[in-house]
Amino acid sequence: MTALLADTWWMTHRRLQAFIRQPAFLLITLVQPVIWLFLFGSLFRRVVELPGFGATSYLDYLVPGVVVMNAVSSNMWAGMGTMEEIERGTLNRFLTTPVRRGAIMNANVVEQAVSTTIQSVIIVLLGWWAGAHYPGGIGGVAVLLLASVLLGTIFGAFSNTVGMLVRQRESIIGINVFLLLPLTFLSTVFMAEDLMPGWIQGAASVNPVDWAVRVGRAALGDSPDWGVLASRGGWLLGLAVLTVLLSIRTFRTYQKSV
Amino acid sequence: MTAYAVEAHDLVKTYPKGVRALDGLSVAVAPGEVFGLLGPNGAGKTTTVKVLTTLARPDSGSAAVAGHDVRRHPDRVRRAIGVVAQRTTADPAATGRDNLILQGRLHGMGGTALRRRVSELLDRFDLTASAGRAVRTYSGGMQRRLDVALGLVHQPRVLFLDEPTTGLDPEARAAMWEEINRLADTGLTILLTTHYLEEADRLADRLAIVDKGRIVVSGTADELKGELHGDAVHIDLRTSPDDRADRLIRDAIGRVPGARDIRLEGRRLSARADDGPAVVPAALAALEQAGVPVTAVTVARPSLDDVYLRYAGRRFADADAGHGVDAGGSELVGASSDGGAR
Numbered sequence: 001m002t003a004l005l006a007d008t009w010w011m012t013h014r015r016l017q018a019f020i021r022q023p024a025f026l027l028i029t030l031v032q033p034v035i036w037l038f039l040f041g042s043l044f045r046r047v048v049e050l051p052g053f054g055a056t057s058y059l060d061y062l063v064p065g066v067v068v069m070n071a072v073s074s075n076m077w078a079g080m081g082t083m084e085e086i087e088r089g090t091l092n093r094f095l096t097t098p099v100r101r102g103a104i105m106n107a108n109v110v111e112q113a114v115s116t117t118i119q120s121v122i123i124v125l126l127g128w129w130a131g132a133h134y135p136g137g138i139g140g141v142a143v144l145l146l147a148s149v150l151l152g153t154i155f156g157a158f159s160n161t162v163g164m165l166v167r168q169r170e171s172i173i174g175i176n177v178f179l180l181l182p183l184t185f186l187s188t189v190f191m192a193e194d195l196m197p198g199w200i201q202g203a204a205s206v207n208p209v210d211w212a213v214r215v216g217r218a219a220l221g222d223s224p225d226w227g228v229l230a231s232r233g234g235w236l237l238g239l240a241v242l243t244v245l246l247s248i249r250t251f252r253t254y255q256k257s258v
Numbered sequence: 259m260t261a262y263a264v265e266a267h268d269l270v271k272t273y274p275k276g277v278r279a280l281d282g283l284s285v286a287v288a289p290g291e292v293f294g295l296l297g298p299n300g301a302g303k304t305t306t307v308k309v310l311t312t313l314a315r316p317d318s319g320s321a322a323v324a325g326h327d328v329r330r331h332p333d334r335v336r337r338a339i340g341v342v343a344q345r346t347t348a349d350p351a352a353t354g355r356d357n358l359i360l361q362g363r364l365h366g367m368g369g370t371a372l373r374r375r376v377s378e379l380l381d382r383f384d385l386t387a388s389a390g391r392a393v394r395t396y397s398g399g400m401q402r403r404l405d406v407a408l409g410l411v412h413q414p415r416v417l418f419l420d421e422p423t424t425g426l427d428p429e430a431r432a433a434m435w436e437e438i439n440r441l442a443d444t445g446l447t448i449l450l451t452t453h454y455l456e457e458a459d460r461l462a463d464r465l466a467i468v469d470k471g472r473i474v475v476s477g478t479a480d481e482l483k484g485e486l487h488g489d490a491v492h493i494d495l496r497t498s499p500d501d502r503a504d505r506l507i508r509d510a511i512g513r514v515p516g517a518r519d520i521r522l523e524g525r526r527l528s529a530r531a532d533d534g535p536a537v538v539p540a541a542l543a544a545l546e547q548a549g550v551p552v553t554a555v556t557v558a559r560p561s562l563d564d565v566y567l568r569y570a571g572r573r574f575a576d577a578d579a580g581h582g583v584d585a586g587g588s589e590l591v592g593a594s595s596d597g598g599a600r
Contacts, residue, residue, distance in 0.1 A: 003366075006363075007364065010360060010363040010364065013360075014349070014352070014356075014360050017352065017356065018349075018351050018352065021351065021352075021392075022351075088345075088346075088347060088350075089343045089344075089345060089346075089347035090347050090348070090349055092313055092343065092347065093341065093343065093347040093361075093408070094364065095312075095313055096311045096312060096313060096336060096339065096341040097336055097361070097364040097365055098333050098336045098337050098364070098365060098366070099364040256315070257274075258308060258313045258314050
């Protein structure tokens with residue numbers, strides 16, 4: 001067990017070092033969410049005036065949406081890195097050392113969690129700086145961060161699975177381009193549920209992006225909706241566990257195919 | 259378990275799509291020995307290394323490295339071996355030093371012992387000045403030296419070198435040969451694969467020729483060459499003979515005293531003779547009489563190429579050019595086949 005923890009630490013350390021070595025990369029990845037936040041925030045500012053929207057400030061409404069959207073868009077590329085390490089042979093080099101196999105997968109999850117948390121915190125602070133209110137306080141923000149990490153884990157693990165299985169950049173790019181916008185717009189990221197057509201409401205109810213944004217909003221509001229927190233939060237956790245198990249399974253299959 | 263540093267019995271490994279990469283391969287390497295696996299691309303060398311380094315599981319057969327069974331105790335094997343893959347496997351974004359330190363950590367090293375070992379290796383491989391730079395800025399030769407250093411961090415008992423000089427320029431190749439010789443002098447057991455005859459000839463104490471997933475012959479380079487008895491005589495014909503001319507030529511040369519093992523492949527006619535130069539005049543006369551024009555004649559002492567021809571039944575260069583059958587296992591670096599890497 002201690003060996004697994006130590007190996008996980010060193011494998012994660014390696015990834016965080018790469019992260020620290022290129023701080024500019026973090027800023028570049030934040031350009032997109034910042035644009036969403038301020039562009040959509042200004043463009044749709046007055047939609048809150050629509051009867052039945054149920055919020056007073058669109059910025060308040062949008063911040064959790066942008067946090068989860070960023071969690072999806074930054075983690076869905078994880079498979080690219082995994083694929084590169086396979087192609088370069090770095091993964092096989094690790095596999096000829098006594099490193100615990102679990103540590104390699106753990107490191108993916110931990111590094112994604114750390115980078116998603118940092119990015120989410122920055123988005124929350126930028127929103128706050130622009131005038132957003134978070135009545136749920138620090139606790140509410142923490143729940144939003146947790147939801148974004150879980151969502152990031154789901155998409156990171158999914159991307160890794162695809163990367164190990166298909167080993168083609170084009171496939172990952174194709175899947176991501178195909179998924180990102182529908183997943184964002186078939187949810188309450190930009191629009192309140194009551195104002196959406198029925199079929200989108202239906203699609204949103206099975207969309208993990210929607211689960212995460214609902215958890216975030218419920219926690220950031222002044223009176224948390226415990227029902228939403230428990231149900232959607234639980235589903236997120238369940239799906240995260242499932243996708244991670246799937247990626248571990250694919251990793252085992254990869255090891256057998258070497 | 260045994261006195262051998264590496265021992266494999268009857269390894270069979272089939273990849274999906276029915277590619278039989280190993281077809282009953284057996285090999286034994288004594289401690290402290292430099293052993294060369296020589297063969298064309300796709301012969302099964304890399305798959306052998308994958309099985310012996312615990313990356314791939316054989317379908318059947320058994321193997322032990324440093325006394326540990328690769329299937330039952332892969333972790334013990336991993337602790338005892340260093341592996342240098344065909345292409346560089348260092349993390350290009352990390353520095354040379356960080357790559358080495360991580361490798362040591364994964365082998366359970368740490369503290370000052372690890373730092374000292376890493377500095378020592380950087381010095382020895384002439385990488386100290388660039389230790390703090392990202393590996394992607396390294397030249398090909400520097401990356402290759404780092405690869406070898408990565409394989410040595412934990413002071414392994416057996417070092418696997420998979421095509422250590424493929425893709426290197428002549429200067430870097432000579433430097434790598436020197437390094438391998440130095441490593442051999444320390445008593446390290448080295449198993450190297452190569453498809454360069456010259457490399458096997460120079461580096462290996464003993465070698466085995468691999469073809470189509472099995473060992474066709476093994477021994478010291480001198481033993482293998484010695485078994486051929488005599489010189490090779492090669493005669494290049496101006497045109498490829500048709501079936502009728504083919505028979506004519508074989509008959510004509512067959513009557514030359516002292517010539518044996520006659521082969522005719524395309525425009526190249528080869529024969530073997532105890533005294534090569536002595537049979538040349540008679541052979542040329544016989545060909546002239548048969549009306550077959552000749553463009554060149556060479557007489558050579560036996561080379562590993564001849565050994566390969568004798569045991570694998572085809573010329574090394576032809577076998578090498580015709581590779582691409584090793585789908586699923588041609589490179590140690592990835593599970594997918596990637597024939598265009600060179």
